[in-house]
Amino acid sequence: GAVVSQHPSWVICKSGTSVKIECRSLDFQATTMFWYRQFPKQSLMLMATSNEGSKATYEQGVEKDKFLINHASLTLSTLTVTSAHPEDSSFYICSAADGNYGYTFGSGTRLTVV
């Protein structure tokens, strides 16, 4: 079946540094990738929708200059958290529509900013 590989699975960074999270579709082409954030014991909140070759669409309240999304190819989308702060600590998950009316999710990245 469709697989989305997300790396890293966890990362600890110092406040003020940037962190890049990668999501790759391994056996299908993902024209569209979705990025979600999940705080402890809460549901998934859509941050942005990235489309290959074009600018990402951000949800209201999500700072596009802080959460940089690049979708340069049909198999790779990246999310960079710039100048990270402790309040950015969260679980970040990507998802891609796999063309069979389903969505495949990455395994998530636990970001801790200290």
Add this chain to the structure above:
Amino acid sequence: SQQGEEDPQALSIQEGENATMNCSYKTSINNLQWYRQNSGRGLVHLILIRSNEREKHSGRLRVTLDTSKKSSSLLITASRAADTASYFCATDLTSGSRLTFGEGTQLTVNP
């Protein structure tokens, strides 16, 4: 913004019992899906039900959809301790469009 509500927020049952979780949504949908998430892990797709379907089965899972009430239920029969996880419903307006998630139900199955 989240459009779905799920109840109960938490459910604790004994192994062997059935677990029922409910989900409501606010707008018209194309598909409704149920996902499972183990603590700190990614989401696992359980079952998809289309807006023109009313019921669907997959193994020990049974999903119903009532578009007139804008609600869905997930039934897990003969629960096992390994079913302990959070369960989320998610809807989309068109195939491949953004998913909107419900608040989730934390299910605990006690051995």
